[in-house]
Amino acid sequence: MRKILKTPFFVLVLLLLLPLSSCNQNLLGAGYAVKNLFATPFKAISNGISNFQYNSIAEKDDNKKSYNTNECWVKRKAPLDNLSDIEKITDAVRGNVCSCVPWGSCTTAECPCSRMCPDNFDIFKRPERKSLGELSFKENSLPFRNGGGGSSVTTTQGFCWGHASVTSKFNRLAFFKENETPKHSLKSKDEKEYGKALDYYKEIVDKIIDNEPVNIPGYKNLNDFASEPGIQEYIADQVAHSWADRAMTFNGIDVALKSNPRSKKENQKFFKDIVKKVDQNQQPQIVFTGKDSKFMTHAVLVSHYEKQSDGSTKLCIRDNNYSRTRGPKVKCRENMTINADGSVRYSAWGDLGGLNVAHNENPDSLTQFKNLKERCNKEKGCSK
Numbered sequence: 001m002r003k004i005l006k007t008p009f010f011v012l013v014l015l016l017l018l019p020l021s022s023c024n025q026n027l028l029g030a031g032y033a034v035k036n037l038f039a040t041p042f043k044a045i046s047n048g049i050s051n052f053q054y055n056s057i058a059e060k061d062d063n064k065k066s067y068n069t070n071e072c073w074v075k076r077k078a079p080l081d082n083l084s085d086i087e088k089i090t091d092a093v094r095g096n097v098c099s100c101v102p103w104g105s106c107t108t109a110e111c112p113c114s115r116m117c118p119d120n121f122d123i124f125k126r127p128e129r130k131s132l133g134e135l136s137f138k139e140n141s142l143p144f145r146n147g148g149g150g151s152s153v154t155t156t157q158g159f160c161w162g163h164a165s166v167t168s169k170f171n172r173l174a175f176f177k178e179n180e181t182p183k184h185s186l187k188s189k190d191e192k193e194y195g196k197a198l199d200y201y202k203e204i205v206d207k208i209i210d211n212e213p214v215n216i217p218g219y220k221n222l223n224d225f226a227s228e229p230g231i232q233e234y235i236a237d238q239v240a241h242s243w244a245d246r247a248m249t250f251n252g253i254d255v256a257l258k259s260n261p262r263s264k265k266e267n268q269k270f271f272k273d274i275v276k277k278v279d280q281n282q283q284p285q286i287v288f289t290g291k292d293s294k295f296m297t298h299a300v301l302v303s304h305y306e307k308q309s310d311g312s313t314k315l316c317i318r319d320n321n322y323s324r325t326r327g328p329k330v331k332c333r334e335n336m337t338i339n340a341d342g343s344v345r346y347s348a349w350g351d352l353g354g355l356n357v358a359h360n361e362n363p364d365s366l367t368q369f370k371n372l373k374e375r376c377n378k379e380k381g382c383s384k
Contacts, residue, residue, distance in 0.1 A: 050362055050363035050366050050367075051362050051363070053366055054362040054363070054365060054366045057119075057120055057121060057366070057369060058121070058276070058280060060119060060120040098110055098111070099127050100112075100115055100116070101115065101116070101125070101127055102115070102116060102117070102118055102122050102123060102125040102126075102127075102376075103116070103125070103126055103127055103376065104116055104127050105127070107380070107381070108380060108381050108382065113377070113380060113382035116376065116380050116382065117373060117376035117377050117380055117382045119373070120280075121280040121281050121282060121365075121369060122281060123369055123372045123373055123376065124172055124280075124281035124282060124368075124369075124372070125281050131304070131330065132278060132281055132282075132283060132303075132304055133303050133304035133316070133330035134330060135171045135283055135303070135318075136283075136301075136303040136304075136316075136318045136324060136330060136331075137324060137330075138223055138323075138324040139220075139221040139222070139223045139224070140171060140221060140222050140223070141167060141222060141223055141318075141324040142163065142166070142167055142170075142222065142223070142226050142235065142239075142320075143223050143226050143227040143232065144226075144232065144236065145158075145163075145320055145321060145322065145323060146158035146159065146160045146163050146320040146321050147159065148236070149232050149233065149235065149236025149239065150232060150233040150236055151233065151236035151237050151239065151240045152233070152237055153237060153240040153241075155240070158320075158321070159239050159240045159242070159243035159244075160243070160298050160299045160300070160320055160321070161242070161243045161246045161247050161252075161285070161287065161299035161358065162238070162239040162240055162241065162242035162243030162244070162245075162246065163239050163243070163299075163320040164285045164299045164300055164301050164318075164320060164358070165239075165242045165243075165246060165285060165299075165358075165360065165364070166208075166209065166235065166238055166239050166242055167222075167301065167318075167320070168283060168285060168301060168364075169208050169209065169211065169364070169368070170208055170222050170226075171222070171283070172213075172368050172372070173207075173208050173211065173212065173213045173214065173368060173371075173372070174208060174213075174214065174216050174222065174225075175213065175214065175215045175216065176215075176216050176219050176220055176221055176222070176224075176225065177215050177216065177217045177218070177219075178218065178219060178220040180215070180217035180218065181217065181218070182197070182200065182201075182217040182218040183196075183200055184196040184197035184200045185197050185218070186198065186201065186228055186229075186230065186231070198230050198231075201216075201225075201228075201231055202231075202234050204216055205231070205234060205235055205238060209238050209242070211364060211367040211368050211371060212371055213368075213371055213372050213375045246299075246358065246359070246360050247297075247299075249359070251359035252287075252359070255287045255288070255289060255297060255354050255356050256289060256294060256295045256297045256354075257294055257295075257354075258289060258294075258353055258354025259289050259290065259291060259292050259293050259294045259296075259353035259354060260291075260292070260353055260354075261291055261342075261343035261344070261351065261352065261353055262342075262343075262344075262353075262354075262355065263342060264338070264341070264342020264343075265342075267338050267342055267343065267344050267355070268338065268342075270344075270355060270356075270357075271313050271315065271338060273357065274286070274302050274305070274315060274357070275305055275313060277302075277357075278302060278304055278305055282365060283301045283302055283303055283304075283318060284301070284302050284357055284358070284361050285299060285300070285301055285357070285358035285360070285361050286299070286300060286301075286302060286355065286356065286357055286358060287299045287354075287355075287356055287357075287358050288344075288346070288352050288353070288354060288355040288356070289352065289353040289354040289355075290349055290350065290351075290352060290353060291343070291350065291351040291352055291353045292353065293353065294353075297354075298319075298321075298349070299320075299358060300317050300318060300319045300320065300334075301317070301318040301320075302315050302316070302317060302318070303316045303317060303318040303330070303332075304316045304330060304332075306332055306335075312337065312338065313337075313338075314332060314335050314336070314337050315335060315336040315337075316330075316331075316332035316334070316335050317334040317335055317336060317346070317347075317348070318334075319334045319348060321348070322334065322348075333347075334346070334347055334348045335347050336352075339351070
């Protein structure tokens with residue numbers, strides 16, 4: 001009897017909470033709340049399995065041998081010939097070596113598959129990126145802040161959780177191919193061709209949302225692509241739906257209800273877990289509430305971290321409420337630190353209450369890892 005009574009009560013609570021949370025609440029949230037209510041038992045089992053598999057991969061990262069991804073070059077099997085002109089020497093040298101790193105330019109004859117398509121979270125690395133923090137640059141970010149983008153879904157204060165989730169997916173799964181010619185062009189003045197191009201790129205966005213790696217031809221980075229009229233609004237819609245699918249759950253409401261600061265021991269463990277994720281090439285999504293402020297919630301990405309002179313850790317936050325800046329220096333403007341009393345302080349909010357890794361973070365990371373690994377194996381001939 002109690003379980004039966006809890007179901008309508010939970011739905012009622014969700015509906016009453018819609019106008020209260022700082023991550024915009026509306027009828028979209030109500031619809032997802034009902035959907036997620038009935039899917040909860042299945043998601044709980046699925047997430048449990050995903051977390052177990054995720055931890056298994058994380059352990060592989062702990063045991064791996066570290067190497068510098070920016071300086072690992074090997075000599076090619078077939079060097080270039082005819083070095084007749086002195087001007088060609090530099091290009092020839094480049095042509096005679098390849099990068100033996102994740103997604104590098106080597107072949108299996110020159111570099112082992114274990115390095116090109118690693119069986120751990122090094123699969124999230126890219127040869128062109130020197131540090132994880134570079135993902136926080138403007139060029140690797142959505143061109144609109146939380147609540148922006150022109151979504152067809154009316155907002156109040158934004159879709160922070162969805163913004164963080166969609167940004168993370170593009171950063172991990174999108175392979176921008178600026179010099180490749182797309183099947184259809186959004187620059188076309190022909191109405192039919194433009195319509196085909198819009199559908200073509202919307203399908204690409206859908207694959208990203210479904211955690212599938214995909215090439216994006218004709219664009220150099222995320223900011224460039226998501227600034228395209230028609231695409232920006234579509235991505236903004238996906239941000240809204242991603243927010244609803246994550247925030248309107250038991251886990252989402254559970255975080256919103258926690259406004260008391262956690263113990264120093266709990267917060268130290270949280271920081272340690274986040275540092276581990278960053279070291280494993282992830283910018284994790286975290287969700288938190290303000291101190292003594294139930295339902296005042298927000299979701300952000302952890303960009304990177306800095307070690308302080310006293311040995312403490314400062315988490316650098318990639319907050320979707322603020323515009324991103326261009327490189328070359330990675331900044332730590334918004335940050336989280338542990339206070340002397342053990343509570344956590346966020347520079348943009350003050351002291352925090354509840355603080356958790358987003359419940360979708362590990363399952364999404366696991367699926368992305370598997371799909372990236374499969375793609376890399378096929379591209380590099382490592383599927384044997």
